[in-house]
Amino acid sequence: xxxxxxxxxxxxxxxxxxxxxxxxxxxxxxxxxxxxxxxxxxxxxxxxxxxxxxxxxxxxxxxxxxxxxxxxxxxxxxxxxxxxxxxxxxxxxxxxxxxxxxxxxxxxxxxxxxxxxxxxxxxxxxxxxxxxxxxxxxxxxxxxxxxxxxxxxxxxxxxxxxxxxxxxxxxxxxxxxxxxxxxxxxxxxxxxxxxxxx
Amino acid sequence: xxxxxxxxxxxxxxxxxxxxxxxxxxxxxxxxxxxxxxxxxxxxxxxxxxxxxxxxxxxxxxxxxxxxxxxxxxxxxxxxxxxxxxxxxxxxxxxxxxxxxxxxxxxxxxxxxxxxxxxxxxxxxxxxxxxxxxxxxxxxxxxxxxxxxxxxxxxxxxxxxxxxxx
Numbered sequence: 001x002x003x004x005x006x007x008x009x010x011x012x013x014x015x016x017x018x019x020x021x022x023x024x025x026x027x028x029x030x031x032x033x034x035x036x037x038x039x040x041x042x043x044x045x046x047x048x049x050x051x052x053x054x055x056x057x058x059x060x061x062x063x064x065x066x067x068x069x070x071x072x073x074x075x076x077x078x079x080x081x082x083x084x085x086x087x088x089x090x091x092x093x094x095x096x097x098x099x100x101x102x103x104x105x106x107x108x109x110x111x112x113x114x115x116x117x118x119x120x121x122x123x124x125x126x127x128x129x130x131x132x133x134x135x136x137x138x139x140x141x142x143x144x145x146x147x148x149x150x151x152x153x154x155x156x157x158x159x160x161x162x163x164x165x166x167x168x169x170x171x172x173x174x175x176x177x178x179x180x181x182x183x184x185x186x187x188x189x190x191x192x193x194x195x196x197x198x
Numbered sequence: 199x200x201x202x203x204x205x206x207x208x209x210x211x212x213x214x215x216x217x218x219x220x221x222x223x224x225x226x227x228x229x230x231x232x233x234x235x236x237x238x239x240x241x242x243x244x245x246x247x248x249x250x251x252x253x254x255x256x257x258x259x260x261x262x263x264x265x266x267x268x269x270x271x272x273x274x275x276x277x278x279x280x281x282x283x284x285x286x287x288x289x290x291x292x293x294x295x296x297x298x299x300x301x302x303x304x305x306x307x308x309x310x311x312x313x314x315x316x317x318x319x320x321x322x323x324x325x326x327x328x329x330x331x332x333x334x335x336x337x338x339x340x341x342x343x344x345x346x347x348x349x350x351x352x353x354x355x356x357x358x359x360x361x362x363x364x
Contacts (some may be wrong), residue, residue, distance in 0.1 A: 064335070074335075112336040180339050198335045 050084040060116040063088060064108040064185045064198070070097045071183040077112055077169055089137040091164035094171070094181045099160055101130050104106045108185075110198045114177070119166040125159075236285040238264060243311050244283040246273065250324060252315060253283070254306065257296045265296070269303045270312065288314060303361035 006026035013022050057063070061077045063086070075088040075097050086104050090097030171177045187193065231237065242255045245267060253268035259277050266283070267275040288311045294301065306312065315321050333341065 016294060062336070110335040111333060174334075176340050176343065179343070180336055185335070192282055197333075 021167050021170070027145040030061070035109055045073070050082070053080045053086065054109060056111070057086065057104060057107075058113065059121075060114040062110045062112040062114065063102070064110060065097075065102060065106065066108060068102075069110050070100075071185060073097050074110075074181050074183070074185060075102075076116070076171075077109075078116075078119075078121045078125075078163070078183070081125075085127070087121070087125055088169065089160070090181070091167050091171075093164060093167055093168060094178055095184075099125065099156075099163060101127070108193075108198055112180075114170050116167060116170055119163070119170070121163070122159075125182075204275040232343050236287055238280065240290070240295045241290040241305075243286045243290065243315065245286055246278070247282050247284065248274070252286075252312065253278075254290050254293065254302060254311075256293070256302065267299065267302055270306060275299065286315065286320070291343065 006055065008026050009024040011022050011024055013020060057077055057080075059077060059079055062074050063077050065073050065075060065088075066072055073090070073095050075090055075095070078087045078089060078099075081087055081101060083101075084104075085101040086107065087099065087101050089099045092098050168178070171181065236242070238255065238258060240255055240257060244253055244255060244264075246253055246266075247252070251268055251273050252271045253266040253273040253322050255264045256275070257265040259265055262281075263277045263279050264283075265275065265277050267273060290302075290305050290311055291307045293305050297305070
């Protein structure tokens, strides 16, 4: 493949009998050629689509997280982000789960729904809000310093409190709901998830 | 009378025969076949295994099948193998053999078997099983919490009573 981007260099060569100019290709030809033609893989015409949230997952649904740091926790679903991940919150005060993205494949959707129609989930909570800063981590590692955990920025703490305020208020309407969100989920003897109704 | 020793073949026959001769002379209803209290007969209320619905035996097809129908319980008139049903202790008395749906309905209402069924422990157990299977995650949580509260109250009052007695 000849690169269209880089231009071939033209070098001036000293000496009368050396041809004067020489073109240096931008990309050198390889030293090795295969003995026979290598079959080229076909170009895929498929493009992955973002998975739609299951019908049982609607804003306000209580989800049970099955994997990750917060496995077993019952959290409140807020909205689905553009990447397909679900935005959930504990609320933080109740069970320690912050505003977080979660994959719906690792989640059980219960039939319990909280009425959060009056809760406005700001548009600023998108995938970019949750993306990690890669460069800062790499630098620290190379310098060999103790990886100090940077304190959560004040804005994130404020965001968490703002979202959770209305959700906790809505949960307080039912006396056992907050306790329900607080309690972790677990299977006991004789309980089989495929035979249980959630 | 004296309880029949169904396990003792010698004793059983003589007692049973004597008892049968005695009772059949006086009873006007169907013969009791020894220790078999529930008989396959016209009018017998049965519970279908798969659908867990009640039906009434309307006619007997052969040694393996009966014709059943449950107009008020949603069981279509059909021949069904005894293997797929279980006899209850309820009978719709006086039901004529091979009665039609309307007649069956009339007899059902008159006999009140369905309300008697609902009151029975068997029916209530089935109902309880259904409820438990349909509990949601939140329901199970609430149930557990309430059970714990009850256990605590009972336990603490017992402990109190023990303390006072001692």
